[in-house]
Each structure stands twice: as C-alpha cells, then as structure tokens.
Amino acid sequence: MEEENEEIEEEEEPLYVGQRDAEGNPNGRGTLKWLKSSRRFEGRFCSGMKQGRGCFYFKDGSSLSGTFRSDELHGEGTYTYPDGRLMIAQYVNGELDGPFTEYSETGDVMAKGEHREDRRFGFLQIFDEYGGILMGEVNRDTGELTGPGIAYVYPDKRSALLGRFSNSDMVCARPALLLTSVDQTPAKYALDENWSKTTLKLDESTSTCISCNPLTPDAYEQSKVYVSTCSDNPDKGEGLFAKTELAEGETVSFYNGLRLTHDEVDSRDWSLNANTITLDESMVLDVPLKYSSLDAYVASLGHKANHSSAPNCEYDHFVHPRFGHIKCIRTIKEVSKGNELTCDYGYSHKLPETDEEDLPEWYMTES
Template sequence: MASASPPAAVAMADEAKLQKIELEDGSWMRGRLENGELQGRVEHFMADGTRRICTYVEGAMHGTQELLDGDGSLLSIMTFEHDQLQGRCELPLEDGGRIIAYIDASVEEQTEADDKQEMEGAKSGGDTAQVTNVEQERARGEQSKESSVEDEEDEEDEEEEEEEEDSMAALPEWLTCQIGAYIYPGQVCALIGRFHGGRLVCGHAGSVAEAEELINAAVVGRGHVALARWSCGCPCVGRQLPVYFGEAVSSTTIAERPLQPDPLEQAMVNVRPSLLPASGEGLFTSKPATAGTIVAFYSGVRVAQDEVDQRDWDETDYTLSVDDDCCVDVPPVYRSLGIYCATLGHKANHSFDQQNAQYEPCWHPRFGPIKCLRLLKDLAAGEEVYVHYDYEVGQILAEYGRAPPTTEPADAPQWFLEQLHRHLKATKVVGSATGPE
C-alpha cells in the first residue's frame, strides 16, 4: 500500500506547476495553466506595486479577489462570476470606515443613468444654502463684458459640475450598487442605500447589523430578496426614515440639506456653551469615547488653498485645509446651528494645554473627502472636545527656548499669538528663556 505524500511535498509539487506570465502593461501573473487557460489561485503583481489574489476557472475570474498594497494591507475585496462583478464587495477606508455592497455588474450598467438622474433630482430638493464670493462675482462681471449671458451661464454650470466631481472623485468607479452601506468608523452606525462610485445616491441611517443582514440577504438571493424588501429598489422609499443624499459641495454650496445632522455626530457629540472664557459654543461628548474614536466631521464650502492664502486672518477663522490644494470653510452666515448643522467639527475650540483631539483626513459618503475629529484621549460623557489649531509659530517657540532658532516669522492670527504668549509664560520650563516682555 503506497503511503500518502507529506503536505510539504504536495505544496512543493503545486509550486512547481506555477508559471510566470508577463503582460504588456508591465504587470505579471503567477498561476497554473491548464490547456492554455488560468486555473485556480492566481497572483497578479501590478506595475504600481499592488497585488491581486483571485481564483480563476477556465481562464475567467470566478470567486473572491483581494487587492493588497505593497505591504500586504487589504485595499478591497471584490467577487466575480465569469469575469463579471457579482456578489459581495468591500472597500476598507483609511479613516477606519468601510463600504460594503452587493454588486451585479449587469444590473448596475442599466441603472447608472437612473442614479445620475436621482442625484440631479436631489440637488433641486430640500434646503439649498449658497454663499457668494465677492471676487468671483467681480470676475464674472468682467467676463460678461466680453461674452453673451448664455455663454457665461454655460461656463458657470460647467465649472460648478467640475467642482462637484472633483470633491467626490476619490473612490473607485466600480463601487456602484443598488444595495450597499457605508459603515462609519468605530462601527457606530451605517448609511444604507444606493451608491455610485462610492458616493451615496440615496439611503437611510441604520445599524451595522442591519447593513450586514441586507448584504447577506442580497448575496443569497442574488439581489432579488433584498430588493423585494424595498419599494422601487431603494431602502429609503416607503419607510418613515430621513432620506440622505450625496451632497454637491462646491465653492458656492455648503450643502443642499444644511440642516440634516450626521448620524454619527448625533450619537457621539452635542453643542453647547464652551467652558473656555469668551469662546462661544463648544463641542461636547454625548457618551464615553475612547482614544482613536472619530466623533465629528468638518465640511464646508470648497475654497482653493491659493485663495485662502490671500485672505486676512479674520477671514479664515473657520477655514481648514483638506489637502495641499483645497480647504473647507464655514462662512459666517452658516455658523449658527439653526442655519447649518450637517457637520459639527467646526465647533471644537482650540486649547494649548487641554487638547484631546485632532483633525485628520477622512471620506464621508455625503460630502466626499473632508476632515474628521479623532480623539487623542479617553473622554467621559459631557467632556468638551479641544483641538490645537497648529499655526506656524516656530519663531515664538524659539524665543521661549521651546524650539531651535529659526528665521521663519510666526504665521497666525493675533488672538492665537496672544494666547500663545500667555500659555508659554504660564508654563515656563526651568532654565528656558522667559520670552519677550
């Protein structure tokens, strides 16, 4: 009786059957060929350093595909049937959130036009809040001298559309589905509904368990069971729940629905008078939260960084950089909760010695790439959330012996500089300079 081969020997034999297949785009694949077709587990090494691991059946992708970065971290999970997206897909986000979806490529192609039409319809409904930039209006006035009114309106519409697309263009186009959910960081809650390119088309707030149950039902019933639970194939239709839409944020629009609160913020924070003297309103925790928890978001009108750099400091009190090119701003008219409460991150006050949170980049299903507020310490319910505004003050720190000498001037508003001097004098380090009198 022949003895069975040891597992190590079987693994070596299987490895020997693998072939390297080089492709014209610079990537290459490692897998097994049968009758000239890929079969079984295949690794695809992309030119950009990412790696795809998937299963092939008779030369076609069939099963789960994992996309990994160069360090092996998971970037996405997709499910295929005969080279077509079909099944559960998941996109982890860097901020700790994730999007899960049931995707049927054949259905999504047919409904893509409907999704775009629904997003356009969302723009015409609800409260529309706009803010006009004086310099832009002057520029438009000059242009009107050289062009017809119709041409000017067409150009403005095109610019508005480009701004809206840029503000949301951060997630892959394949993430388009009728049945999906954005899971908030920390698994606090979810927005369940339809998505287009990762952007919420329409949906409602729910629990993570509800979202997972819906996706699992869609996988088992190939979408039909889950869709049958909704009227018109949308989870928000026919239910007594607030409807959420992806917001068309631009340089003139802060939100189409500026008074619709965020589900995570409703659970995590509230706004009331700050504990700091003469600081107006502040942001407070509604329940205990641990370090690393995201408790709020910071959105606003989109403003180019170059434009912000030209403003006086008293015009940038509520401006926050999203990246090197773009900022979000909450103009004065929208700083009241009765006018704008779609995000609350702008309500957090600055503190030099009580900082317990910081702003970080994030993705939001309604607003796209913005900033979030993540805790640095554990907080009990009812504690105020403080951030450090982090202006350029190296020269002042050097004067007090808190930083190496520098010739770079301080770049901060006057109120911040005055508070900084008081803070440095009150927290004088033994043996350090006393700073200017």
C-alpha cells in the same frame, strides 16, 4: 486586463528560452517573451504548455502569478498592480471565478468579494483607508455597486447609510443600523427610527455652496458629539464635547466647508478665517461666519472644536458618502463622556513682505 493580454498573445508569436523535451516542445523551466509588448512568462512547462508554478510580467510593472494547468491559470492567483497593490483571487481555466481579496500596498484590505466568469458577482465590500465600508450586491451587468440596497457603513461598523448608489456614489440613502457583522452575508439592516424622515444625497460643497441641506445633521456624528458653551472659559464660546465614552483612534466628527483656494484665504483678513482648515495643497475648507450658528448650519460640526496645545484629538482626511473628500476629527486618546474635544490648529501664516508670523493674538497666547 486578461482580455487585453489574450489579444496581445494571439497577435504576437512569443520567443521561448528554456528546457525542451525530445520533440523540441517547452518542457521544464523556461521563459516566454513577447518582444513587441515587453511581456514575458517565467515558469514550468510540460509538453509545450504552461504547467505548474509560473508568473506573467507586464510592461507596466504589474504581474500575475499562480499555478497553471494545461496552459491556463487555475486555483489561487496573485495579481500585483504597478503601484504595489495586490489582488489574490481564484481562477478556473484562466478566468476569475470565486472569492477574491484586494490589498493596498501597505497590506490593508481594500475589497472582498466574488468573481463569476471574469466579472464581479454577488456581495462586494469596498474598504476605504479611513475605516468606512461600502457593501452590497453588485450590478450583474456592470460588476459595480449600483442600485438599491447598498450601504455605506461608518467606521464604528454599526452606523450606516442605506439606499441607492451608482458606481459606488450615493444617490439617496437613509440612516440605518447594521444588525449583522460586516463579514456576514447577506447583511441585515434596520432603518434608524430616530432619523426616519431623513434622506441624504451626494452633497459635495463648492466655492459658493456649503450644502444643499445645511440643517440636516449627520446621524453618526450626532451619536458621538454635541456642541455646548465652554463652561470652564466662557470667552471661548462654544466647543465640541463627547456625547459618549470615546476610544483612542475613533472618528467622531466631520469638517465640511466651502472649497476655496489658498490664495483666496491667505489674501483676506484673519477675522474671516475663524473656521478654515487646509484640505490639500490646492484647497481649503471654510465655514463662513454666517454658518457659525447651529440655527444656520448643522450638517457637520468639526469646525466647533477649539484649539489646544495639549489636544485629545487630531484632524485627518475622510471620504464621506455625502460630502466627498473632507476632514474629520479623530481621538488620539480616550475621552470621557462630557469632556471637551480639542485639536491643535497648527496655524502657520507669514506676511510675504516681512516673512513674519501673522497669527491671531489668542492663538499666539494659547500656544
């Protein structure tokens, strides 16, 4: 970003409008304009150099503001991305050098770390919008989270997957427990003895393969929920239950599945759609009937949650280091240990010929 701007500045002589000193040099408040690049700087000058508060405005809608000293940004600077995201960082003589924090357009922290000579350096944390944190030492050559000793920390800020990552993607990792707070560096972990033989890899599903390791469960999910027969109504079959006391807003289960198009799902009989959920406008996640048994599939358990018109959970999006973009189940109220976890399925399907609702009878009855 800065290197490209410097090249533009060297190629094009800017136009100055503003106060000047007796020798004609920019002095006081003024504006520099690079006409070809549609770029400008507004701020204070002293003897021809940027000095004091100022801000660069770029063609793409981004900006960089802060305090300038001897023509260079020095101290705290704020870079505003075109989409409204912010990076507040320390600069030394125009270079990124020191701690930085990136914020989303809504003000949530997205990343925290350090720069050294314009590159990410040392310990880096990347926060996703679903509560997970990717953290570790950045690769000195690339400035990315690449190499061993990197961890994905689940939303509970305690459970983790520790191992080797490449450009923030999991290569291979093992379940672990974070022994320090997420803000403490260096972070300390202990491999989870209950999962000592489990090694996980990036395992995103396709339209034909739900998982390369369908019988390898998720340690975090297993600590939150279990599957059991619904004793209150045997006709419901199995359901998802709280293994421990769950707080409101807690991510408790994951919904992975085959990735099918809406047309593929809508064109087949409803009997084949018992375990489908919309992922986005183009994709549906499907757990086929052959994977309904825990003897065939335990990699994720979200499809085991039953429907209720008065649920205690809801579906939400989640980016999982193993499964990629999937759905999760999140509590919308406190749930006691042993209670069933339910969601509102929100079914909506109309026959194209008549525009009438074509829904399972059991759903129409319970809703």
